[in-house]
Amino acid sequence: MEFWLYVLLMYMPSLIETARDPMNGYVAPNATLRTLDCEPISTEGARRIAPGRVSDAHARSDFLNRRAVVCRERLMPLGVRRPQDDALLSNLRGMARDMAGAVAEAAPKASGRTWLVEVFHPDAALSYKIGFAVKNALLERGVRVTDRAPSLAAGDVEVLGVTPQNKAYPLACTRYAAGGGLGPNDALLAVVLRDPRATIMHAGVCVDGQWRWVR
């Protein structure tokens, strides 16, 4: 019994600390925490931002794991925007960077082409912002990007409208290439909301009439 009490006493501070850590999510965050935007940072970064708040490690180790999380108040309080839009916009930079990275991986010769970006989201304002962010992220990677939008003939649009989603994008890609909407030196990055309830966007590329999901 004494042994277990000793073990409990030894680990109690650590267990309490772990339970209280909002990053672990063991305890439901309160209303104040939900209005914060938190991200982990290095302990060096934390010491620079808030000197004295994160102690230096002892030279001969002190058996403490130091982890720093910086929390900032969100610019848009919860409830001002639709929760789904908010989820998409809160990490727009990261998402755009990931998309640009996925393009670079999927099409190694991406920089030799001119990229068009199309966003398929029911909200026009959100589509515009996502497209803007993705274009900028591609340009930061040194990729040529255009504001041109690929066009389809009216008949193509009519057919695509009744085609199941998993077939519509490859078909559209074929029609872009065949109809001249995408030239031989062009490529299309399509950012797609595949499910209206989703809070992540998928990405597909259309190169030389071939469609491929990349994210």
Place this chain on the structure above:
Amino acid sequence: MAVGPMKRSTLIGWCLAWGILSMPLGAASADERARDQAIALEDLRRKIAGQVQLSAYNLLDELVYQWTQSPPFGQPTPVIIAGVTAPVGLGAGFESLLENHLSGLLVAHPGSNVILSHCPSCNAVVMHSGPKGTVVSRGLDNPEALAKLGGPGGRYGLYLDVAAEGAWLVLRARITQLTPDLPIVWSRTLTQSVGTPSLLRQQTALKSAEDARREYLDLLNDRGPFTVPIRFAVRAYEAGDSTSVTPVPLIWLQTGFELALGQARAWTASGMLGYAWLPEAYDGLMVQSRMSRLISGNSHSLTGPDIYLFLGGALVTVYGPAIAPLRNDLQTIDQILRDPESAESTRATFGAWHIGLEYRVGNRIGASVFLENMPSYNGSDTIGVFFENEWIDFHSLGMEVTFCF
């Protein structure tokens, strides 16, 4: 309670009638709630726009500043503001504010080589029919149609988007050449987190954040550690137990130096010389030193008042007929006035130490109050005490106004 068949039907009838009557009322209250929520949301959005506005201006300032340092074009080039969009949730009014601010910045900084150009047909909806079909679009998105309308062939369109992403305000900018291929020739993404103070740069003289910080530090250091205070002080005394004659208050003009012992001005030390004079009453000289500690914060405020707690000591010599009550060998005023030589030689010299609080604004002007103990008068019958207590005799209550140069 038992309810008979007749009573039950009556009850059901009443319930139905009540339900029917209350339906429009319920619908009306739901409408009111929705309207109240919409008003509250609009208020909240307005508040956010007010908070975000300075940050967005800051990002625009930074954008134009970067253009002045590294212009996107080699020579002055006409550019059309093709689109400015605000964070989702904020209105078109915010977009107008951003556009106006950007226009002001670009007009004030021709060195950016971005010359604003007016193009009504660029933002208008145009319809273009050709062999490939009919296209309805904005002029900017269809340069071929724009060229036929006599639009700005070969010019550039500037697109700006401000987005609120979690705790970050993000400004994205891109410049597109208005040719049929619509190539994007320049882009930039700038971010600012919540809580980052806006630099509030002057629209006509943009500076980098580093330069602005240097100027700020220069401003802080401008005064240097030394200041020269000029101080008007009044010391009042109480009459002692053995006399009803209250000593005349001494009015002092003091000057000297004050030394801040750090940039925060948390500790300061001062040394002062003082002169007191009241015609036909007294003359006096004083040497005083003082240590002050800031108690209203860790460092002195540039915008608000500071409060210091101070402790100091003084050596005072005063002489003249009005000084008689300050002498321990008590003489009456009549005795002194009868003997002019005695009046000249009526002198009191004493040491004192004081403790008090100073309220200082902008390190320019201050007001203080203090209590002073004069050890040579401890137990004196001629000088009374303020705030009588068991531990210490405060023989003097003083007030000061200080101007720092």
